[in-house]
Amino acid sequence: MKTLLAAVALAAAPVALATATLAEVAHEGPSVSIPADQITFVPSGVKTDVGELYAGPAYGNLAKGKHGTFIRMPAGFVSPVHTHTEDYFAVVIRGTGANGAPGAADVPLPQGSYWFQRGEEAHVTKCLSTEDCLFFIVQPGKFDYVPAK
Numbered sequence: 001m002k003t004l005l006a007a008v009a010l011a012a013a014p015v016a017l018a019t020a021t022l023a024e025v026a027h028e029g030p031s032v033s034i035p036a037d038q039i040t041f042v043p044s045g046v047k048t049d050v051g052e053l054y055a056g057p058a059y060g061n062l063a064k065g066k067h068g069t070f071i072r073m074p075a076g077f078v079s080p081v082h083t084h085t086e087d088y089f090a091v092v093i094r095g096t097g098a099n100g101a102p103g104a105a106d107v108p109l110p111q112g113s114y115w116f117q118r119g120e121e122a123h124v125t126k127c128l129s130t131e132d133c134l135f136f137i138v139q140p141g142k143f144d145y146v147p148a149k
Helices: 002-023
Strands: 042-048 051-060 067-073 088-094 097-100 114-117 124-127 133-139
Touching: none
Parallel strands: none
Antiparallel strands: 042 051, 051 067, 067 133, 088 114, 088 133, 097 124
């Protein structure tokens, strides 16, 4: 009988764990669908002689906390060496970008490519293509742009 009770308890444990896990899920808000031509881009304040980066929020607030944001980068843009406090994840939507350590050879990242940038690590981000680049970044905290020392 003890063996049967133990087997039942072991079999029920994953169901109880899954139920507890599902009960703890926090949703971000309502589902949304935003056509590309309705994304509002605003100046980021990050500029070079080629132009300025523009940010188009998808969710969250890049100035206050976690967010998903489209970044429009002018063709030929090369950022100064900089860091961000938080890690971020990026996907190339349009154009060919590059992101790497200062002085490293560029690894061309065409449409559909991905990169991860560790926070507080100096790097350079570029738009290698002759057309503007569009990236989508996801960051667990607010966006900052800190010129490297």
